[in-house]
Amino acid sequence: MAEPRKSSAKAASTFDAERHLDMMAALVDMPVAEAHRDGVCQNLARIHAMATLVFEADVPENTEPASVHRP
Amino acid sequence: MTDIHSIAASVRSGRRSARSVAEETLARVEAGNRALNAFTHVFHERALADADAVDRSIAEGRNPGPLAGVPFGVKNLFDVAGEVTLAGSIINRSNRPAARDATAVARLRAAGAILVGALNMNEFAYGYTTENSHYGPTRNAHDPTRSAGGSSGGSATAVAAGLIPLALGSDTNGSIRVPAALCGIAGLKPTFGRVSRAGVYPFVASLDHVGVFARSMAEVALVYDLLQGADPSDPACRQGVVEPVVARIDQGTDGLRVAVADGYFRETVSDEALEAVDAAAGALGIRERVALPNPAAARAAAFVITATESGSLHHARLRTQADQYDPLVRDRLIAGALVPAHWYLEAQRFRRWFVDELNRLFDQVDVVLAPATPVPAPLLGQQEMTVAGTTLPTRTGLGLFVQPLTLNGMPIAVVPWHPPGRLPVGVQIMAAPWREDLVLRVAQALEERGFGAGVATAEQQEVRHA
Numbered sequence: 001m002a003e004p005r006k007s008s009a010k011a012a013s014t015f016d017a018e019r020h021l022d023m024m025a026a027l028v029d030m031p032v033a034e035a036h037r038d039g040v041c042q043n044l045a046r047i048h049a050m051a052t053l054v055f056e057a058d059v060p061e062n063t064e065p066a067s068v069h070r071p
Numbered sequence: 072m073t074d075i076h077s078i079a080a081s082v083r084s085g086r087r088s089a090r091s092v093a094e095e096t097l098a099r100v101e102a103g104n105r106a107l108n109a110f111t112h113v114f115h116e117r118a119l120a121d122a123d124a125v126d127r128s129i130a131e132g133r134n135p136g137p138l139a140g141v142p143f144g145v146k147n148l149f150d151v152a153g154e155v156t157l158a159g160s161i162i163n164r165s166n167r168p169a170a171r172d173a174t175a176v177a178r179l180r181a182a183g184a185i186l187v188g189a190l191n192m193n194e195f196a197y198g199y200t201t202e203n204s205h206y207g208p209t210r211n212a213h214d215p216t217r218s219a220g221g222s223s224g225g226s227a228t229a230v231a232a233g234l235i236p237l238a239l240g241s242d243t244n245g246s247i248r249v250p251a252a253l254c255g256i257a258g259l260k261p262t263f264g265r266v267s268r269a270g271v272y273p274f275v276a277s278l279d280h281v282g283v284f285a286r287s288m289a290e291v292a293l294v295y296d297l298l299q300g301a302d303p304s305d306p307a308c309r310q311g312v313v314e315p316v317v318a319r320i321d322q323g324t325d326g327l328r329v330a331v332a333d334g335y336f337r338e339t340v341s342d343e344a345l346e347a348v349d350a351a352a353g354a355l356g357i358r359e360r361v362a363l364p365n366p367a368a369a370r371a372a373a374f375v376i377t378a379t380e381s382g383s384l385h386h387a388r389l390r391t392q393a394d395q396y397d398p399l400v401r402d403r404l405i406a407g408a409l410v411p412a413h414w415y416l417e418a419q420r421f422r423r424w425f426v427d428e429l430n431r432l433f434d435q436v437d438v439v440l441a442p443a444t445p446v447p448a449p450l451l452g453q454q455e456m457t458v459a460g461t462t463l464p465t466r467t468g469l470g471l472f473v474q475p476l477t478l479n480g481m482p483i484a485v486v487p488w489h490p491p492g493r494l495p496v497g498v499q500i501m502a503a504p505w506r507e508d509l510v511l512r513v514a515q516a517l518e519e520r521g522f523g524a525g526v527a528t529a530e531q532q533e534v535r536h537a
Contacts, residue, residue, distance in 0.1 A: 024409035030390060032405060039402030040409075046467075047378050047406055051414040053371035054421050065419035066277075066426060 015048045017041035075141050075236045075290040079183070082140030085129060089140030093122035093185050096142040100187060100234050107210045109219075109229040111147050111157065113188040118142070121185045128183075136183025137297065143237040146223050147189035148196060149173040150270035158272035159194040159222075161205050162388060162395045173270025174302050175239055175281050182297050187235060190225030194397035196241060196274040197381060197404070198222050199249050199469035200451070204397040208451050212254060213494055217448035220250030220469065223284070227254035230284045231524070237294060238284045243274045244373055245443075245473025247282040248485045252443035252497025255487040256524045257514070259283050259291045262504045263480025265312070266295075269304035275380045278373065278477050286524040288484065288514040292317050295507065312505065319508045320515040329513060330359035332441035335366040336472055339461045344442040344496045347488035351440050351498045354520035355513070361436055364428035369475035372418040372425070374467075379415040382407025399466070426479040433503035438513050443485050443497035445471050472499065482507040484514045486522045498522070 018041055025032050032040055081087040097115055104110045128135040145151070148158040150169035157163050172180065180186060191209045193201055201209040201224025209224040211217040212232035219228040223240030227250030230238050240247045242260040251258025260282045268281050283298070285291045296315045302308045331352050337345060352358070363369075382389075385396075385404045393401055432439075445458045445468060453465045463471070476483060481504050489495035498517070502509040517523075 021409060024411070028386070028408060030386070030405065030408055033393060036393065036402055036405060039398070040405045043378075043403050043406030044409060047375060047410060047414070050371035050374040051410075051417065053368050054375060054414075054418050057365055057368040057421050057424075059421050059424045063420050063424050065416050066423040 015045060017044040017048070020044055073236070074287065075138065075285060075293060078141050078236065079137060079139050082125065083129070083135060087140070089122035089125035089135075089185065090119060092140045093118045093142060093187070096187055096235060103232055103234045106215055107212060107228050107232055108207050109190055109209050109225040109232070109234065110144065110188040111191050111206050111225065112154070114151070114186055118185050118187045121180065125183050125185070136181065137293070138179060139183035141184045141237060142187045142235045143179055143184050143239070144188045144190045144226065144229050144235050145176055145186065145239045146192050146226050146241060148192060148241060148272035149176050149189075149239060151176060151186065151189065154189070156272050157189070158196065159192040159203055159206065160397070162392055169270065171270065174267035174304060175298055176270070178298055178300070179239075179294070184237070190223070190229055190238060192225055193222035194400045195272070195381070195385070196222040196243055196246055197400045198466055199245065200449075200466055201225060201250070202399060202451060204399060210451070211448045214448065216450055217494070218253065218451050220253035220444070220448065222246040224250045226284050227251055227256060227258070230254070230286060231256050236285060236290065240282055240284055241271060241274070242280045242282050242477070243278045244377055244477050245470050247280075247284065248443050248473045248483060248497065248499060249469055251284060251485040252487065252495065253448040255489045255495025255497075256284055256286050257288050257291050257487065258485040259295055259507070259511070260483050261295060261507055262482045264307040265482070265505070265507070266298045267300070267302035267305040267308040269302050269308070273384060275377050277380070278377065288320060288486070288511055288518055291484070292320050292511050314505070314508065316508045316511050320511040322512050324355055324513055324516045327438055327509065327513065328359070328436045329355055329357045329438045329440065330361040330436045331357070332363055332439050333360035334362045336363070336441045339445055339458050339463070339471060340442055341446045341458055343447055343493065344445055347496045347498050348440055348442050350488060351486075351517055351522065354517060354522070359436070361432060361439060363432065363439070363475070364425055366475040368421055369425050369478050370471065372421040373474045373478050375410065375414055375418040376422070378403065378407035379410040382410065422478050429479045429481070430503065437506075438500060438502050438509050441476070441499045441501070442472050443499045444469055444473070447494035447496050476501060480504055482510045484510045486514045486517045487524050488522055489524070
């Protein structure tokens with residue numbers, strides 16, 4: 001079993017929700033109406049904060065994703 | 072109205088007709104639903120036709136089933152043959168009617184139960200408050216100014232108000248456990264894969280569970296046993312294992328290692344919710360506490376997985392019909408559709424670690440208790456709540472203690488704690504995957520020691536309004 005690791009630079013970034021929205025929306029072909037932008041950005045910031053908590057968790061490096069879920 | 076066992080016994084013995092039960096139930100639903108908005112559709116003709124079929128079975132000497140004549144409702148994401156499955160949305164109104172009942176609905180109807188209606192929910196099951204911009208909020212039967220919890224709030228309110236004795240709901244991040252607690256009734260989220268989800272509108276494929284609301288654990292156990300069984304139509308349930316629990320829930324807690332969840336679960340929590348857990352520990356005579364593995368990150372991983380999978384599920388319609396989504400849900404789904412794969416896969420890696428760690432923990436203890444929600448029911452429309460000095464958004468904060476615990480698919484029951492003159496809260500009772508028997512034994516023991524549901528009568532509702 002590998003030693004626990006801290007995920008590297010992944011956690012340390014400053015998150016720009018507006019920029020993220022513009023780039024990802026273009027990549028996945030998701031038009032976002034002007035009226036919806038603020039709400040989407042707030043939710044992106046919340047998801048990013050949650051993802052950061054996950055990045056900071058000590059999970060051994062060789063842990064596989066639980067893509068096939070068996071309780 | 073009375074309990075599931077009594078209704079079935081009276082119908083099976085011929086003391087009452089299923090039709091009279093159905094007629095009485097439909098009248099009660101019509102009268103009681105106006106103030107609570109639990110039902111989005113009432114199936115008058117279907118219910119009376121099904122009740123007549125049960126009565127004919129009895130007249131012809133056939134077995135009408137263990138739930139003969141028992142009225143029930145389903146969260147409106149369950150397929151009902153001939154009806155359009157709304158899942159709390161207006162977009163789905165243009166879908167074709169369901170060709171057949173969801174497996175869970177079919178199993179209850181085959182057991183003689185009478186489907187009387189479909190129940191309100193957060194749009195596409197995304198939320199903890201059953202505030203729905205299309206169909207209005209469902210109100211808490213104990214105080215109609217307050218939330219019923221969600222997303223299966225219609226199911227919980229209908230049972231708590233005594234409109235029906237039984238309802239089905241779904242639980243992806245706590246959508247059975249939160250409303251059961253805030254409405255003060257019994258709820259069960261079985262092990263992931265135990266009960267078929269075929270014909271249930273999806274939210275997050277790897278987290279979606281089907282479960283039961285009733286007013287006692289004995290009733291929950293009876294229905295849960297009837298819902299079990301393999302179903303090739305649900306990939307998670309294909310190899311379903313049938314392990315009936317009804318005969319086992321009265322075995323008591325002697326010999327069981329029960330502990331209270333420590334740390335995270337005792338920090339951002341109200342006095343009322345903590346009192347419930349400590350009362351449960353006191354009732355069972357337990358002092359042990361255990362720390363669950365990184366619950367904050369478990370909640371975060373579930374949050375990321377939920378956002379990503381649901382955003383992907385709705386991607387095509389969000390591109391062209393975003394304006395038809397509930398504004399309370401739309402922006403969350405769009406944001407979820409923009410999550411990078413790396414965030415999602417890191418959450419799934421964490422999940423694997425969490426599952427393994429929890430399995431190790433269940434080598435040491437059999438059952439763990441934790442609060443279901445940080446607070447009793449918040450007011451409808453309440454944007455924030457302050458809990459133990461911490462301010463949380465109400466719509467996500469209600470999931471603080473349920474969301475971390477869906478990740479490993481373990482069975483969890485909620486028993487209500489409802490002191491007179493107060494709003495109810497709930498205690499989560501969890502065990503290793505596939506050990507519903509242990510969960511229900513402890514839940515039953517607590518019901519025998521002062522936990523459990525009361526009925527919010529019309530008189531009580533008026534007193535609260537006065």
